[in-house]
Amino acid sequence: MPESPHPPHKPGISRREFLSGTGLTAAATALIGPGETLGQADKAKAIATPGFGPKPVACELTVNGTRITVQIEPRVTLLDCLRHYMDVTGPKRVCDRGTCGACTVLLNGKPIYACTMLALEAQGKNIETPESLYQDGQLHRVPAAFAQYDAQQCGFCTPGFVMAMKGCFDRNPKATPAEVERCLAGNICRCGTYQQMRHALRSLCQKGG
Amino acid sequence: MAEIKWPAKRRVIGTRVPRLDGPDKATGRARYSQDINRPGMLHAVILRSPYAHCRIKSLDLSEAEKAPGVRAIVTVGQLNYTGGRKEGKPGWAFPVNKTDVGRELFYHGDEILAIAADTEEHARDALRLVKIEYEQLPFIVKESTALQKRNAPSTVPGKDASNVIPGGNRTQGDPDAAKKAAEVLVTGTYGVPVITHCCLETHGLVAEWENPKSLVIWCTTQAVPGTAGQLQGFLAGHGITASVRCITHYMGGGFGSKFGPDIQGQLAAVLAWLAKAPVKLFLDRDEEHLAAGNRPSATATVTIAGNRDGTITLFEATSHGTPGIGRSAGVNIGILPYVYEVANVRISTEIVRLNHGAARAMRAPAHPQNCFITESAVDDFANAAGLDPMEVRLKNLPPNDPNAIKTQPTSFLALRQTIYATEIGIAAELSQWKKKWHPPGKGPTKGPWKHGIGMALHTWGGAGRADNDVFVTIHSDGSVLVQCSTQDLGTGERTVLAIVVAEVLGLEPKELTVIIGESQIGRSTGSGGSTTTPGTAPAALVAAINARDELFRKIAPKLGTQPESLAIEAGKITDKASGKSYTWRQACARLGMESVRGQGNWQPGLSNLGVGGVQVAEVWVDTETGVVRLERIVAVQDCGMVVNKLGCESQVAGGVIMGINLAMFEEMIVDEQTGRMVNPDFEFYKLGGILDMPEIIVHMHDMPERGVIGIGEPPTISTAAAIGNAICNALGVRVPRTPFSPDRVLAALQSKT
Numbered sequence A: 001m002p003e004s005p006h007p008p009h010k011p012g013i014s015r016r017e018f019l020s021g022t023g024l025t026a027a028a029t030a031l032i033g034p035g036e037t038l039g040q041a042d043k044a045k046a047i048a049t050p051g052f053g054p055k056p057v058a059c060e061l062t063v064n065g066t067r068i069t070v071q072i073e074p075r076v077t078l079l080d081c082l083r084h085y086m087d088v089t090g091p092k093r094v095c096d097r098g099t100c101g102a103c104t105v106l107l108n109g110k111p112i113y114a115c116t117m118l119a120l121e122a123q124g125k126n127i128e129t130p131e132s133l134y135q136d137g138q139l140h141r142v143p144a145a146f147a148q149y150d151a152q153q154c155g156f157c158t159p160g161f162v163m164a165m166k167g168c169f170d171r172n173p174k175a176t177p178a179e180v181e182r183c184l185a186g187n188i189c190r191c192g193t194y195q196q197m198r199h200a201l202r203s204l205c206q207k208g209g
Numbered sequence B: 001m002a003e004i005k006w007p008a009k010r011r012v013i014g015t016r017v018p019r020l021d022g023p024d025k026a027t028g029r030a031r032y033s034q035d036i037n038r039p040g041m042l043h044a045v046i047l048r049s050p051y052a053h054c055r056i057k058s059l060d061l062s063e064a065e066k067a068p069g070v071r072a073i074v075t076v077g078q079l080n081y082t083g084g085r086k087e088g089k090p091g092w093a094f095p096v097n098k099t100d101v102g103r104e105l106f107y108h109g110d111e112i113l114a115i116a117a118d119t120e121e122h123a124r125d126a127l128r129l130v131k132i133e134y135e136q137l138p139f140i141v142k143e144s145t146a147l148q149k150r151n152a153p154s155t156v157p158g159k160d161a162s163n164v165i166p167g168g169n170r171t172q173g174d175p176d177a178a179k180k181a182a183e184v185l186v187t188g189t190y191g192v193p194v195i196t197h198c199c200l201e202t203h204g205l206v207a208e209w210e211n212p213k214s215l216v217i218w219c220t221t222q223a224v225p226g227t228a229g230q231l232q233g234f235l236a237g238h239g240i241t242a243s244v245r246c247i248t249h250y251m252g253g254g255f256g257s258k259f260g261p262d263i264q265g266q267l268a269a270v271l272a273w274l275a276k277a278p279v280k281l282f283l284d285r286d287e288e289h290l291a292a293g294n295r296p297s298a299t300a301t302v303t304i305a306g307n308r309d310g311t312i313t314l315f316e317a318t319s320h321g322t323p324g325i326g327r328s329a330g331v332n333i334g335i336l337p338y339v340y341e342v343a344n345v346r347i348s349t350e351i352v353r354l355n356h357g358a359a360r361a362m363r364a365p366a367h368p369q370n371c372f373i374t375e376s377a378v379d380d381f382a383n384a385a386g387l388d389p390m391e392v393r394l395k396n397l398p399p400n401d402p403n404a405i406k407t408q409p410t411s412f413l414a415l416r417q418t419i420y421a422t423e424i425g426i427a428a429e430l431s432q433w434k435k436k437w438h439p440p441g442k443g444p445t446k447g448p449w450k451h452g453i454g455m456a457l458h459t460w461g462g463a464g465r466a467d468n469d470v471f472v473t474i475h476s477d478g479s480v481l482v483q484c485s486t487q488d489l490g491t492g493e494r495t496v497l498a499i500v501v502a503e504v505l506g507l508e509p510k511e512l513t514v515i516i517g518e519s520q521i522g523r524s525t526g527s528g529g530s531t532t533t534p535g536t537a538p539a540a541l542v543a544a545i546n547a548r549d550e551l552f553r554k555i556a557p558k559l560g561t562q563p564e565s566l567a568i569e570a571g572k573i574t575d576k577a578s579g580k581s582y583t584w585r586q587a588c589a590r591l592g593m594e595s596v597r598g599q600g601n602w603q604p605g606l607s608n609l610g611v612g613g614v615q616v617a618e619v620w621v622d623t624e625t626g627v628v629r630l631e632r633i634v635a636v637q638d639c640g641m642v643v644n645k646l647g648c649e650s651q652v653a654g655g656v657i658m659g660i661n662l663a664m665f666e667e668m669i670v671d672e673q674t675g676r677m678v679n680p681d682f683e684f685y686k687l688g689g690i691l692d693m694p695e696i697i698v699h700m701h702d703m704p705e706r707g708v709i710g711i712g713e714p715p716t717i718s719t720a721a722a723i724g725n726a727i728c729n730a731l732g733v734r735v736p737r738t739p740f741s742p743d744r745v746l747a748a749l750q751s752k753t
Helices: A015-021 A023-032 A078-085 A141-148 A158-171 A177-183 A194-206 B022-026 B062-066 B076-080 B120-127 B143-148 B175-181 B224-237 B262-275 B285-291 B367-385 B389-395 B402-407 B412-431 B493-505 B532-555 B584-589 B645-664 B719-731 B742-752
Strands: A057-063 A066-072 A104-107 A110-113 A126-128 B042-048 B054-060 B070-075 B111-117 B131-136 B164-172 B184-192 B204-211 B214-219 B243-247 B279-282 B298-306 B312-321 B344-352 B449-457 B469-474 B480-483 B513-515 B566-569 B572-575 B581-583 B596-601 B614-622 B628-637 B695-700
Touching: A057 A078, A066 A078, A104 A158, A110 A158, A141 A158, A141 A194, A141 B022, A158 A177, A158 A194, A158 B022, A177 A194, A194 B645, B042 B120, B042 B262, B042 B285, B062 B070, B070 B076, B070 B120, B070 B262, B076 B111, B076 B262, B111 B120, B111 B262, B111 B279, B143 B312, B143 B344, B164 B312, B175 B298, B175 B312, B175 B344, B184 B367, B204 B262, B214 B224, B214 B262, B224 B243, B224 B262, B262 B279, B298 B367, B312 B367, B367 B389, B367 B449, B367 B719, B389 B412, B389 B449, B402 B412, B412 B449, B412 B614, B412 B628, B412 B695, B449 B719, B469 B493, B469 B532, B480 B493, B493 B513, B493 B532, B532 B566, B532 B584, B532 B596, B572 B584, B581 B584, B614 B719, B628 B645, B628 B719, B645 B695, B645 B719, B719 B742
Parallel strands: A057 A126, B042 B279, B214 B243, B312 B344, B480 B513, B628 B695
Antiparallel strands: A057 A066, A104 A110, A104 A126, B042 B111, B054 B131, B070 B111, B164 B344, B184 B298, B204 B214, B204 B279, B298 B312, B449 B614, B469 B480, B469 B596, B566 B572, B572 B581, B614 B628
C-alpha cells in the first residue's frame, strides 16, 4: 500500500478539510446555497475548475467600506480570501493558525485573527484592514506613532500590531499603557521592536489615544 | 581626487531619523515578496519527507497530475538529475522513476516535489494524491545518542564514516602546569540548544518568465544580486541561458537564513517555466522551522583556572554542537575563550551531525553560543574566587595592542581594552551595579522571589565590503534619486542611504527618493556579518559627492561662477565668489533639460571593523515555581560612527530581545522515537511577547572617528549569557542550559541541596 504523503503531525485531514466537513461550513453553504451568488459576482475572478470539496460560491465582503465579491471555495479563510482573491495584502500570513497576530483585522471594530475565520463567516460585517489607516495622504495616529518611534524593523508583524492597538484605542480611548500592552499580547514580533512599541503607545496614551 | 572623508561637522548623520518607509510598512501598503499577486499567477506547495531518514521506494504522480487545477509538477530529483542531461534537455525532462526513485531523504521536511495549481487549495488537494512509498532508514536526532554511538554508520549525507566528525583542536601554553598551579579551579558544563530563525515572512518567491530568456523573481532574500546570480547559474546548469532579475523591495526578516533562492526558488522557477505562468511559492510556518535553517547548538565542559586576585591563567573546553545535516557547527575553536586572551588554552570540539534540517548562518554566527559558554564559566570562576564578576572581567580584558596603536590607531585591536573598560563603566552606572550586585544567592528577597544581577561581554566584526554601487541622480526640479541593489532586512537601509546623501546635498532625508532591492541596479553584497551599512554608507557618500561635484560643474557657468566657488549649506547652494546664495531648487533648475548622476562604490577609510559591547541583566527568580522574571537589561554598544541613532537603538533593543528569546523561550525539540520536530509552530516553539519584555536601556557609545561599523549582529550576542549569570547570582546555583524554563530552574535548585 502506498503510504500517505502527509507527515504524521498533519492528520489525515487538514484543518481546512476539517472545517469544510463540519457543520460550520455546511451551515454557511446551506445558507447561501452552492453556486448561488450574493450580490454581483465578479465573474472574472471565478475559479475555472471546481475542487474536491463544495463548489466555489460567491462571497461578498465589505473591506474598508468597499464591497468586493469573489468566487471562493467555502474552506477559504478570511485571510486567504483577502490576500489571494482580493489582493488586500496588509494582513500578513505568518503562522496561519491563530498564534502570532500578523493577520489581525477589525471585524465590526473587534480585532480578530483573519486566519482563524472562514471568509464566508465574515460576510455582512465591516472588515477594517491596515490599508484603511493611510488614505488620501492622511496617516492615522497609531501607524504614525509606530513610524515616529521606529516601532518596526522588518515590518511584517507591524500591520497586525497596528490593528490590535487601533482596536484597543477604539474601544477605550483612555486606555493606560498597561491596558494597551495587554491588547498586544496576542501578537509576536521577531525583530524585537517591543521597546519602541512601548515608546509609541505611551505617546498615544498621553494624547488620550 | 581629494581623499574622501566623513564631514567633520554632521547635520543629519548621527541624529534620530524615522525610517522613510515607516508609514507604508505600518499600514500594510509596503508590498513584500509574499504580497505580490500577478495576473494568472499559480500557487505552489512542496511535498516533504515525513521521516528523519528514508528512501523513496516508488513515486506515482498520475493522479496528482489529473487533479483539478494542477498545471505543473516537478521533483527535486529532476532538479538534481545529471545523468544524460544535456544542453536543451533539462533534468525535468526525465521521468521520476529515473530521477527520484531510490533517492535518499535525510530529515523530516526534506523536499521531494512541488505542485503548481490555479489555487492554493487545489495545489494542496493535489499534494494528497501523490502516491509515494518510503523505505525507512536508521536515523539519529539527539547529540547524546550520536556521541554514544560514535562508531555506528553515518545516517547523514556525505562520505564520513560516522555522524560525529572532528571540529578541531587547539593547545596554547602549558595547560597542565597552569592547572597544577591554580589557586582557584572551576569546571562546569554549559549549553544552548538548536533554535530556528523564525523569519515572519517565510522563505519563498514569486517567479515569472517574461520570455524564455528572462526570469523575474520577487524573492524574500538578504542577497538580491546574489540570489539572481545563483538562480541564473542553476538554470544555466540545465542548458537554459536566461537572465534573472530579483526584486526585493521589502523583506520580512532574514537573520542569516535567506542568502539564496534555495530549493524552493529552483522549484518555482521550473514550475513557472513548465506552466508558462507566474508561480507563487512560500513555505508554511512548519516548513520554515523544518527546512529554512537553524542555529547550531553548543555544549561545552569548561575548566577555568586562575589566581585569587581574579587573573585567569587557563581556559580548557571540550565542546560539541550540531548543524543538523549540515557540516559546520557553532562551537568554534577559533572563538574560544571568546573576548578574553588567556595564556594557557586547550580546546577540542566535535561536530555532531543529526537528521534534522541543516544549520544556516544566524545573527552573529557562533558568537552567542561561544559567549554563553565562556561568560558562564568566567562568572563561575569569579564566584569561586569570591570576587565581583565585573572586577574579574576588567582584570582579564584583552590589552590594547601596542603595534596596532602605532599602525592602525582606530582599529579594534588598538582600542579594545579602552572600549570595554569605558562601556563596562557606563553599564555599571546605568545598571547601578555597585549598589545592586551581591554575592550569589545573598541578594534581596521578596517572599520566594530572589534578586539577581549578571553581565556579559561580546564582540563582532561588521566590516564594510567593496562591490556596493550607489547611484545618486539630481534632476532639474531638485528631486534626488538614490539607487542601490541592496536589501533592507528591517535595518532601515533606505533611510541610511538617504541620511548620507542628504548630509552631502544639504537636504532632509525624507526629501529623497530611495530605490533599493532590484538586482539590475548594480552590484551589492549580501547582508551578512553586519556589513550592509558599512558597505553602502561609504558608497553613498562617494556617490553623493560625485553627484554634487557634477552638479557644480554643470551649473557654475550658468551662475557665472567657478565650480570651486560653490558650496552646499542646509537647503541652499552658496557662491563664495559673489556671496550669492540659491535655494536647492533654484540651483538645480539651472540644469535645464539635463540631470546629473554620481556613482560611488565602497572605498577604504570610511568604515572600520571590530566592536565591543556590554550587557547587564537584572532578574527576579521565584524559588518555589522556578519562574524567572526579567526586570531590566542594560545594553551598551559601539558601532563606530552612528549613522541613524534611532535605527541603531532599534537594532540594539531588538538584538537584546532576540537574546531574551534564546535565554527564556526558544528550543527546537526533535522526538527521538519518530525523528520529527515536535514544535514546528508558534504555540510550542515560543517567542516572547510584549508582556514578557523587561525594561531595556540602550546606550550607544558613539565613536565617529572610527568610521561606520555594522550594528545588526553584536547586540544579540551576550544577552542570554548575562541573564544566565543574573539567575546564578540570584540563586547561588547555575542553570546550565537555555531556555531557562521553570523546570530547569527547579532542577538546578534541587541539585544544590
